[in-house]
Amino acid sequence: MAAVTDQMASGLPAIRRTPKGTFDLVFRNASFLAALFVLVLLAGIIGAMVAGGWPAFREFGFGFLTSSVWDTQNEQYGAFPAIVGTLSTALIALVVGVPLSLGIAVFLTQLAPPWFKRPVSTAIELLAAVPSIIYGMWGLFVFVPLFAAYVQIPLSNIVEGMPIVGTVLYSRSPSGLGILTAGIILAFMIIPFIASITRDMLEQIPSVLRESAYGIGATTWEVVRHVLVPQAGVSIIGAIMLGLGRALGETMAVTFVVGNANRLSASVMDPGSTIASRIANEFNEALGLQLHALIALGCILFFVTFVVLVIARILVARVKSF
């Protein structure tokens, strides 16, 4: 006992001799500044985007949002086709991707045998690690020809002349490229995000709830439908919003398969463009007002995704997310 106190007594001055006060202060402030940098970054992005796009906003005013003209000769720019393209590809991605993701989450948490669960989980998460340009190449060289041959051409023959369906699903030039193709590729890109968050959410639900439902004779489907989904409901919507945020801003994959047409078409089979694909396509050749118009497009995209992501984060609260 005495030895221990001796040791402590002899140890104490050694600690005091370290430049405790200054190093502590420096370290604390350095880490605080580093954390603050995150806020500065956000403010910087907002500032730079607004400043860069300002000439275009000033030139076209509110009409920038509603005009469909994109004329580099006469310096007339409107964002409407790109905004519609962005929203429609993202919507298609959700329509295709959400049922798939929820099915996968249910399979992983309720149906898969334990030994099978981990490899499947990893495979789904690896879908998120595949670079988007690879999705683009797969889409362009593999999916697009198949889609044109087996979906677009037969479907166009069937729906030709029908009201509404004949307009929305008819492809004038069945090349395989288009809004629908982009939406389907996007769906596979957002599946890992929605599926893994939903899986985490379903796993967090106390098993007592599940067991008591099974105990009164409910089938697996009834347990999922009436117990698990209502419990995890809000966070599932948050996960979907997170997927939506991804789909809105995805660039390279979409640029490969969307067709990059500047005009607006009523059919989802026709080529279109999204905000991100238009920026990626034209940015390096853009000069003057066109450059500012493209940054202004980026600014619009930023505010839309920002709102979507804020809602998503509030709903999901904190879950693992890559």
Add this chain to the structure above:
Amino acid sequence: MNLTPPSASAAPAMVMTPEGPWGRVRPARRNADRLMKIIATAFTLVAITVLFWILGMLVVKGIGGLSAGTFTQITPGPGTEGGGLAGTYLAEYGRGSKLANLIRFINDILLSAPSILIGLFVYVILVEPFRGYSGWAGGVALGIIAIPVIVRTTEDMLRLVPAPLREAGSALGAPPSVVITAITWRAAKSGMVTGILLALARIAGETAPLLFTALNNNFWFSPTLVGGVSNLPVTIYQFASAPYENWQQLAWAGSLIITVSILLLSLIARRIVRGGK
């Protein structure tokens, strides 16, 4: 209190065995259940098929061009130190404070912000004023994309370090900075390395932000990083859009290299995380 569903009213579950577990369940409920199970399994199969389809395509088309794969690639991560420090602040100093919560929230949003916007941002602040694409601008863009990932994993990993470790350090008279650098960081080391690996995996495949910043250079990269710098993703983009067969072959080879390395990185990172928990 009668909790049994009407269809299974009289018999307790055990008695059903001769007819199997479905004995007393109405066919409509049984069919809905089976349908759901089949759909969920089929959906999972679809997603896995797509993954292996993509990988298979890369191997088949890319393996032939590997011999010609003489690409270089830079992925600098100036965000590492800053990200680690910021994560430390959030986990150690800023627990529960309002500012820390705000920073965490914003960080989560930046984590999923479209990378093309980061590219535009760096273009506006670095490329336009200095009149020229540069490897530095590309590095800054990738660094900005990496920061939120590192902040997030560092914070998560530091939170896993049990409080008694810190308390023991403080009880010995160590100031907070020493407790953090000598005890908490050391305990969370593998997790923090994972964060850097994950960030590396994320930025290694980024193309969109490099289009506006580093652009590309078909020759070698100049050591000064001024002017276009060659990088794999943009090369793939340009070569894949080119009409020449041998260029596309090179694009496939590049895709194979980059995808395999990224998937390996993510798998290693995941293995470390699992070992750490």
